[in-house]
Amino acid sequence: AQKITQTQPGMFVQEKEAVTLDCTYDTSDPSYGLFWYKQPSSGEMIFLIYQGSYDQQNATEGRYSLNFQKARKSANLVISASQLGDSAMYFCAMRARGSNYKLTFGKGTLLTVNP
Amino acid sequence: GAGVSQTPSNKVTEKGKYVELRCDPISGHTALYWYRQSLGQGPEFLIYFQGTGAADDSGLPNDRFFAVRPEGSVSTLKIQRTERGDSAVYLCASSPKVTSGSLETQYFGPGTRLLVL
Numbered sequence: 001a002q003k004i005t006q007t008q009p010g011m012f013v014q015e016k017e018a019v020t021l022d023c024t025y026d027t028s029d030p031s032y033g034l035f036w037y038k039q040p041s042s043g044e045m046i047f048l049i050y051q052g053s054y055d056q057q058n059a060t061e062g063r064y065s066l067n068f069q070k071a072r073k074s075a076n077l078v079i080s081a082s083q084l085g086d087s088a089m090y091f092c093a094m095r096a097r098g099s100n101y102k103l104t105f106g107k108g109t110l111l112t113v114n115p
Numbered sequence: 116g117a118g119v120s121q122t123p124s125n126k127v128t129e130k131g132k133y134v135e136l137r138c139d140p141i142s143g144h145t146a147l148y149w150y151r152q153s154l155g156q157g158p159e160f161l162i163y164f165q166g167t168g169a170a171d172d173s174g175l176p177n178d179r180f181f182a183v184r185p186e187g188s189v190s191t192l193k194i195q196r197t198e199r200g201d202s203a204v205y206l207c208a209s210s211p212k213v214t215s216g217s218l219e220t221q222y223f224g225p226g227t228r229l230l231v232l
Contacts, residue, residue: 043204045223091157103221105157
């Protein structure tokens with residue numbers, strides 16, 4: 001079974017500063033993918049970034065980067081130069097080949113960007 | 116291109132009634148997933164379709180829940196004899212064909228907010 005833990009129920013950051021959202025995971029499957037999604041108040045889950053378990057380099061997508069530390073089983077999301085529009089719920093999720101491709105989500109972190 | 120669409124966006128029903136929730140995936144995506152998101156929680160897996168067949172329905176909570184995808188595109192999630200505990204946001208996601216060794220990204224629709232009174 002897979003498990004995702006997000007220990008920060010809420011985070012605050014000043015506009016234009018960087019913020020790190022924590023995520024740890026647990027799985028016995030050697031092949032898995034880690035994902036971050038953003039969920040604004042409108043409710044839609046927006047895909048942000050993906051990291052494969054065999055990827056050698058940390059994933060980056062614009063202002064988003066994933067700090068992947070395999071030995072620690074952590075996959076933290078770093079948002080650089082925060083914007084007011086970044087205020088939302090952020091979910092870490094994983095898929096493992098042995099789990100029939102279903103996503104397992106954490107409970108999320110509510111990020112608030114202050115002007 | 117068009118993303119995943121879901122209808123209705125909101126549904127209010129009475130306890131004991133039957134509801135249908137519809138999902139229209141991204142064109143060309145053969146894999147389709149249903150998730151349920153309760154207040155303050157992350158989404159939880161319900162069922163996964165590869166083409167027309169349900170490849171994994173292990174997340175359906177009980178036999179009141181059923182989903183179909185008769186032509187391999189649009190899917191309908193059906194809930195019989197609704198209960199207040201069924202109130203949640205029902206999310207649909209799709210991804211390109213899932214092949215052995217692949218871990219394609221799932222793209223989500225806006226969800227249907229179901230409220231059972």
